[in-house]
Amino acid sequence: MEGFGVHTSMWTMSWDHAGAERAVAGAVKYGMDFIEIALVNPTAVDAAHSRALLEKNHMRSVCSLGLPERAWASVRPDVAIDYLKVAIDKTADMGGEALSGVIFGGIGERTGVPPTEQEYDNITRVLQAAAQHAKSRGILLGIEAVNRYENHLVNTGAQIVWLIERVGADNVFAHLDTYHMNIEEKGVANGILACRDHLKYIHLSESDRGTPGYGNIPWDVIYGALAAIGFKGGLAMESFINMPPELAYGLAVWRPVAESMEQVMGEGLPFLRNKARQYGLI
Numbered sequence: 001m002e003g004f005g006v007h008t009s010m011w012t013m014s015w016d017h018a019g020a021e022r023a024v025a026g027a028v029k030y031g032m033d034f035i036e037i038a039l040v041n042p043t044a045v046d047a048a049h050s051r052a053l054l055e056k057n058h059m060r061s062v063c064s065l066g067l068p069e070r071a072w073a074s075v076r077p078d079v080a081i082d083y084l085k086v087a088i089d090k091t092a093d094m095g096g097e098a099l100s101g102v103i104f105g106g107i108g109e110r111t112g113v114p115p116t117e118q119e120y121d122n123i124t125r126v127l128q129a130a131a132q133h134a135k136s137r138g139i140l141l142g143i144e145a146v147n148r149y150e151n152h153l154v155n156t157g158a159q160i161v162w163l164i165e166r167v168g169a170d171n172v173f174a175h176l177d178t179y180h181m182n183i184e185e186k187g188v189a190n191g192i193l194a195c196r197d198h199l200k201y202i203h204l205s206e207s208d209r210g211t212p213g214y215g216n217i218p219w220d221v222i223y224g225a226l227a228a229i230g231f232k233g234g235l236a237m238e239s240f241i242n243m244p245p246e247l248a249y250g251l252a253v254w255r256p257v258a259e260s261m262e263q264v265m266g267e268g269l270p271f272l273r274n275k276a277r278q279y280g281l282i
Contacts, residue, residue: 001062001097001140001200001234003033004273004282009240010261013038015045024057030265034060036236037096042086047093054095062201062234063091064101064144072106073126074119074153084130092137099134100142100175100201102151103127104163107251110152119153124166131169142175142201145191147183149252155184157191157199164198177203177238178217188218189225200233202226204272209240209253211264213271223279231281237272239264 011026012019015037027035039045042065054061065087067073073080084103091099104123127141134141143163145154154160160174174195178188185191192199204222207215240253276282 001034002232003060003234004276005034005036005062005234005236006030006032006265006269007036007064007203007236007238008038009238010264013040015039015041015050017046017049020050020053024053024059026261026265027059028057030269032059034062034097034234034236036238037061037063037094039063039065039087039090039099042083042090045090045094047090050094061094061096062098062100062236063087063094063096064099064142066102066107067105069106069109072109073104073123074109074115075122077122077126080126081129084126085133088130088134088137088139088141092139096139098140098142098173098201100140100173101144102146103130103141104143105151105153107146107150110149115153120163120166123153123163127163127167127172128169131167131172135169135171139171140200141169141172143172144175144177144203145180145184146177147180150180155180157181157185157194161194161198173200173233174198175201175203177205178222179203179205179207179209179238182207182217187221189221192222192225192229192231196229199229199231201236202231202233203236203238205238206268209238209251211239212237212268214268219272219275223275223281226281227279235272235276235281237264237269239268
Protein backbone atom coordinates (compact mmCIF):
# COMPACT_ATOMS: atom_id res chain seq x y z
CA MET A 1 0.00 0.00 0.00
CA GLU A 2 2.89 2.36 -0.52
CA GLY A 3 2.62 5.48 -2.64
CA PHE A 4 0.12 8.25 -3.30
CA GLY A 5 -3.53 7.46 -3.87
CA VAL A 6 -6.96 9.06 -4.08
CA HIS A 7 -10.41 8.15 -2.84
CA THR A 8 -12.81 7.36 -5.68
CA SER A 9 -15.35 9.85 -4.28
CA MET A 10 -13.44 12.37 -6.36
CA TRP A 11 -15.30 10.95 -9.36
CA THR A 12 -18.01 8.61 -8.11
CA MET A 13 -19.53 6.83 -5.11
CA SER A 14 -21.23 4.25 -7.32
CA TRP A 15 -18.77 1.48 -8.20
CA ASP A 16 -20.69 0.29 -11.23
CA HIS A 17 -19.12 -0.08 -14.68
CA ALA A 18 -19.46 3.61 -15.58
CA GLY A 19 -18.28 4.86 -12.21
CA ALA A 20 -15.31 2.51 -12.13
CA GLU A 21 -14.20 3.48 -15.60
CA ARG A 22 -14.52 7.18 -14.83
CA ALA A 23 -12.57 6.91 -11.57
CA VAL A 24 -9.76 4.76 -12.95
CA ALA A 25 -9.35 7.06 -15.95
CA GLY A 26 -9.15 10.05 -13.60
CA ALA A 27 -6.60 8.37 -11.35
CA VAL A 28 -4.45 7.48 -14.36
CA LYS A 29 -4.67 11.05 -15.69
CA TYR A 30 -3.30 12.43 -12.43
CA GLY A 31 -0.59 9.80 -12.05
CA MET A 32 -1.87 8.11 -8.91
CA ASP A 33 -0.15 5.00 -7.56
CA PHE A 34 -3.42 3.49 -6.35
CA ILE A 35 -7.09 4.25 -5.82
CA GLU A 36 -9.28 3.69 -2.79
CA ILE A 37 -12.58 2.16 -3.87
CA ALA A 38 -15.62 2.93 -1.73
CA LEU A 39 -17.54 -0.35 -1.37
CA VAL A 40 -20.92 1.23 -0.67
CA ASN A 41 -22.70 -1.89 -1.95
CA PRO A 42 -20.23 -4.80 -2.10
CA THR A 43 -22.69 -7.37 -3.45
CA ALA A 44 -23.40 -5.22 -6.52
CA VAL A 45 -19.75 -4.89 -7.57
CA ASP A 46 -18.68 -6.66 -10.76
CA ALA A 47 -15.31 -7.84 -9.48
CA ALA A 48 -14.19 -9.32 -12.79
CA HIS A 49 -14.84 -6.05 -14.62
CA SER A 50 -13.02 -4.07 -11.93
CA ARG A 51 -10.02 -6.40 -11.90
CA ALA A 52 -9.66 -6.27 -15.68
CA LEU A 53 -9.99 -2.49 -15.65
CA LEU A 54 -7.42 -2.04 -12.89
CA GLU A 55 -4.94 -4.47 -14.44
CA LYS A 56 -5.29 -2.88 -17.88
CA ASN A 57 -4.40 0.50 -16.37
CA HIS A 58 -1.69 -0.84 -14.02
CA MET A 59 -3.60 0.67 -11.09
CA ARG A 60 -3.35 -0.80 -7.59
CA SER A 61 -6.34 -0.60 -5.27
CA VAL A 62 -7.53 -0.56 -1.69
CA CYS A 63 -11.20 -0.83 -0.70
CA SER A 64 -13.01 0.88 2.16
CA LEU A 65 -16.42 0.95 3.76
CA GLY A 66 -18.57 1.76 6.75
CA LEU A 67 -21.03 -0.91 7.85
CA PRO A 68 -24.71 -0.29 7.04
CA GLU A 69 -27.08 -0.16 10.01
CA ARG A 70 -28.38 -3.67 9.40
CA ALA A 71 -24.81 -4.94 9.88
CA TRP A 72 -23.51 -2.82 12.75
CA ALA A 73 -20.98 -5.03 14.50
CA SER A 74 -21.75 -3.72 17.98
CA VAL A 75 -25.34 -5.02 17.94
CA ARG A 76 -25.55 -7.51 15.05
CA PRO A 77 -22.15 -9.25 15.03
CA ASP A 78 -23.18 -12.29 12.98
CA VAL A 79 -24.65 -10.09 10.24
CA ALA A 80 -21.50 -7.94 10.34
CA ILE A 81 -19.26 -10.98 9.90
CA ASP A 82 -21.21 -12.11 6.85
CA TYR A 83 -21.17 -8.59 5.38
CA LEU A 84 -17.42 -8.19 5.87
CA LYS A 85 -16.71 -11.60 4.35
CA VAL A 86 -18.51 -10.52 1.18
CA ALA A 87 -16.57 -7.24 1.12
CA ILE A 88 -13.27 -9.07 1.69
CA ASP A 89 -14.03 -11.49 -1.12
CA LYS A 90 -14.89 -8.62 -3.48
CA THR A 91 -11.66 -6.84 -2.54
CA ALA A 92 -9.61 -9.98 -3.20
CA ASP A 93 -11.45 -10.79 -6.42
CA MET A 94 -10.73 -7.27 -7.72
CA GLY A 95 -7.05 -7.68 -6.90
CA GLY A 96 -7.16 -5.21 -4.00
CA GLU A 97 -4.52 -5.12 -1.30
CA ALA A 98 -6.63 -4.23 1.74
CA LEU A 99 -10.09 -3.50 3.08
CA SER A 100 -10.16 -0.59 5.50
CA GLY A 101 -12.36 2.12 6.96
CA VAL A 102 -15.09 1.95 9.60
CA ILE A 103 -15.14 -1.84 9.43
CA PHE A 104 -16.13 -1.98 13.11
CA GLY A 105 -19.34 0.04 12.79
CA GLY A 106 -21.39 2.54 10.88
CA ILE A 107 -20.90 6.14 9.82
CA GLY A 108 -23.58 7.85 11.89
CA GLU A 109 -23.68 5.12 14.58
CA ARG A 110 -24.13 6.77 17.97
CA THR A 111 -26.03 5.53 21.01
CA GLY A 112 -25.92 8.75 23.02
CA VAL A 113 -23.99 7.04 25.82
CA PRO A 114 -20.39 5.81 26.16
CA PRO A 115 -19.50 2.48 24.49
CA THR A 116 -20.23 -0.62 26.52
CA GLU A 117 -18.06 -3.66 27.11
CA GLN A 118 -20.65 -5.74 25.26
CA GLU A 119 -20.30 -3.52 22.18
CA TYR A 120 -16.52 -3.93 22.24
CA ASP A 121 -16.85 -7.69 22.80
CA ASN A 122 -19.08 -7.94 19.73
CA ILE A 123 -16.75 -5.78 17.63
CA THR A 124 -13.73 -7.82 18.69
CA ARG A 125 -15.44 -11.07 17.70
CA VAL A 126 -16.41 -9.62 14.33
CA LEU A 127 -12.92 -8.34 13.58
CA GLN A 128 -11.28 -11.60 14.64
CA ALA A 129 -13.52 -13.54 12.25
CA ALA A 130 -13.00 -10.98 9.48
CA ALA A 131 -9.23 -11.00 9.96
CA GLN A 132 -9.13 -14.78 9.71
CA HIS A 133 -11.13 -14.74 6.49
CA ALA A 134 -9.05 -11.85 5.10
CA LYS A 135 -5.86 -13.77 5.79
CA SER A 136 -7.18 -16.72 3.83
CA ARG A 137 -7.68 -14.36 0.87
CA GLY A 138 -4.35 -12.51 1.26
CA ILE A 139 -6.02 -9.27 2.33
CA LEU A 140 -5.04 -6.79 5.05
CA LEU A 141 -7.71 -5.17 7.25
CA GLY A 142 -7.52 -1.55 8.40
CA ILE A 143 -9.31 0.10 11.34
CA GLU A 144 -10.00 3.81 10.81
CA ALA A 145 -10.69 6.11 13.75
CA VAL A 146 -13.44 8.63 13.01
CA ASN A 147 -14.75 11.59 14.96
CA ARG A 148 -17.31 11.35 17.76
CA TYR A 149 -20.09 12.81 15.59
CA GLU A 150 -19.82 9.94 13.11
CA ASN A 151 -19.26 7.02 15.49
CA HIS A 152 -18.93 6.63 19.26
CA LEU A 153 -16.71 3.54 19.29
CA VAL A 154 -13.22 4.35 17.92
CA ASN A 155 -12.19 8.02 17.73
CA THR A 156 -8.42 8.18 18.33
CA GLY A 157 -5.19 6.53 17.29
CA ALA A 158 -4.72 5.12 20.78
CA GLN A 159 -8.13 3.45 20.57
CA ILE A 160 -7.17 1.84 17.25
CA VAL A 161 -4.05 0.36 18.84
CA TRP A 162 -6.07 -0.89 21.83
CA LEU A 163 -8.54 -2.59 19.48
CA ILE A 164 -5.81 -4.08 17.26
CA GLU A 165 -4.13 -5.60 20.29
CA ARG A 166 -7.46 -6.92 21.52
CA VAL A 167 -8.18 -8.55 18.16
CA GLY A 168 -4.69 -10.07 18.08
CA ALA A 169 -4.39 -10.66 14.32
CA ASP A 170 -1.20 -9.83 12.44
CA ASN A 171 -3.01 -8.66 9.28
CA VAL A 172 -4.90 -5.81 10.97
CA PHE A 173 -3.44 -2.30 10.74
CA ALA A 174 -4.13 1.28 11.84
CA HIS A 175 -5.73 3.76 9.44
CA LEU A 176 -5.66 7.43 10.40
CA ASP A 177 -7.42 10.41 8.82
CA THR A 178 -6.25 14.01 9.21
CA TYR A 179 -9.82 15.35 9.22
CA HIS A 180 -10.78 13.20 12.21
CA MET A 181 -7.42 13.65 13.94
CA ASN A 182 -7.89 17.43 13.77
CA ILE A 183 -11.05 16.99 15.87
CA GLU A 184 -10.10 14.20 18.27
CA GLU A 185 -6.36 14.08 18.97
CA LYS A 186 -4.61 16.20 21.60
CA GLY A 187 -2.21 17.37 18.91
CA VAL A 188 -2.46 15.61 15.55
CA ALA A 189 1.08 14.23 15.79
CA ASN A 190 0.07 12.27 18.89
CA GLY A 191 -2.28 10.05 16.88
CA ILE A 192 0.54 9.21 14.48
CA LEU A 193 2.97 8.54 17.30
CA ALA A 194 0.44 6.34 19.11
CA CYS A 195 -0.04 4.21 15.98
CA ARG A 196 3.57 4.14 14.87
CA ASP A 197 3.97 0.35 15.11
CA HIS A 198 0.68 -0.34 13.31
CA LEU A 199 0.18 2.57 10.91
CA LYS A 200 0.01 1.56 7.25
CA TYR A 201 -2.51 4.02 5.80
CA ILE A 202 -3.56 7.63 6.20
CA HIS A 203 -6.26 9.79 4.65
CA LEU A 204 -5.01 13.26 3.78
CA SER A 205 -8.15 15.34 4.18
CA GLU A 206 -8.57 19.05 4.83
CA SER A 207 -10.36 20.41 7.90
CA ASP A 208 -13.53 21.06 5.85
CA ARG A 209 -13.02 17.97 3.62
CA GLY A 210 -12.30 20.35 0.74
CA THR A 211 -9.12 21.27 -1.13
CA PRO A 212 -5.96 20.41 0.86
CA GLY A 213 -3.95 23.52 1.67
CA TYR A 214 -7.02 25.74 1.94
CA GLY A 215 -8.04 24.86 5.50
CA ASN A 216 -6.69 24.51 9.02
CA ILE A 217 -4.88 21.15 8.98
CA PRO A 218 -1.27 21.59 10.24
CA TRP A 219 0.31 19.78 7.31
CA ASP A 220 3.91 20.29 8.39
CA VAL A 221 3.13 18.67 11.74
CA ILE A 222 1.41 15.74 9.97
CA TYR A 223 4.21 15.12 7.50
CA GLY A 224 6.91 15.73 10.08
CA ALA A 225 5.41 13.11 12.38
CA LEU A 226 5.07 10.61 9.51
CA ALA A 227 8.73 11.17 8.61
CA ALA A 228 9.75 10.79 12.25
CA ILE A 229 8.20 7.30 12.51
CA GLY A 230 9.58 6.24 9.13
CA PHE A 231 6.12 5.86 7.59
CA LYS A 232 6.10 3.64 4.48
CA GLY A 233 2.38 3.13 3.92
CA GLY A 234 -0.31 4.55 1.68
CA LEU A 235 -0.99 8.28 1.46
CA ALA A 236 -4.54 8.74 0.18
CA MET A 237 -6.08 12.12 -0.62
CA GLU A 238 -9.73 12.23 0.39
CA SER A 239 -12.13 15.03 -0.48
CA PHE A 240 -15.87 14.56 -0.78
CA ILE A 241 -17.06 16.00 -4.07
CA ASN A 242 -19.69 13.42 -5.13
CA MET A 243 -21.80 12.44 -2.13
CA PRO A 244 -25.10 10.56 -2.47
CA PRO A 245 -27.74 11.70 0.07
CA GLU A 246 -27.48 8.59 2.27
CA LEU A 247 -23.73 9.14 2.77
CA ALA A 248 -23.95 12.94 2.93
CA TYR A 249 -26.23 12.49 5.96
CA GLY A 250 -23.81 10.30 7.89
CA LEU A 251 -20.83 12.50 7.02
CA ALA A 252 -22.74 15.77 7.57
CA VAL A 253 -21.70 17.16 4.18
CA TRP A 254 -24.31 19.85 3.64
CA ARG A 255 -22.60 22.31 1.32
CA PRO A 256 -19.99 22.13 -1.45
CA VAL A 257 -16.55 21.67 0.12
CA ALA A 258 -14.65 22.69 -3.02
CA GLU A 259 -15.41 24.45 -6.27
CA SER A 260 -14.83 21.35 -8.36
CA MET A 261 -12.93 18.11 -8.77
CA GLU A 262 -10.51 20.05 -10.99
CA GLN A 263 -9.67 22.43 -8.15
CA VAL A 264 -9.02 19.62 -5.66
CA MET A 265 -6.90 17.59 -8.07
CA GLY A 266 -5.23 20.60 -9.72
CA GLU A 267 -4.34 22.49 -6.54
CA GLY A 268 -4.77 20.19 -3.55
CA LEU A 269 -2.97 17.18 -5.00
CA PRO A 270 0.22 19.09 -5.97
CA PHE A 271 0.22 20.69 -2.52
CA LEU A 272 0.12 17.30 -0.78
CA ARG A 273 2.66 15.73 -3.11
CA ASN A 274 5.12 18.58 -2.66
CA LYS A 275 4.83 18.29 1.12
CA ALA A 276 5.43 14.54 0.88
CA ARG A 277 8.57 15.14 -1.20
CA GLN A 278 9.73 17.83 1.23
CA TYR A 279 9.60 15.34 4.09
CA GLY A 280 11.07 12.45 2.11
CA LEU A 281 7.90 10.35 2.11
CA ILE A 282 7.78 9.83 -1.66
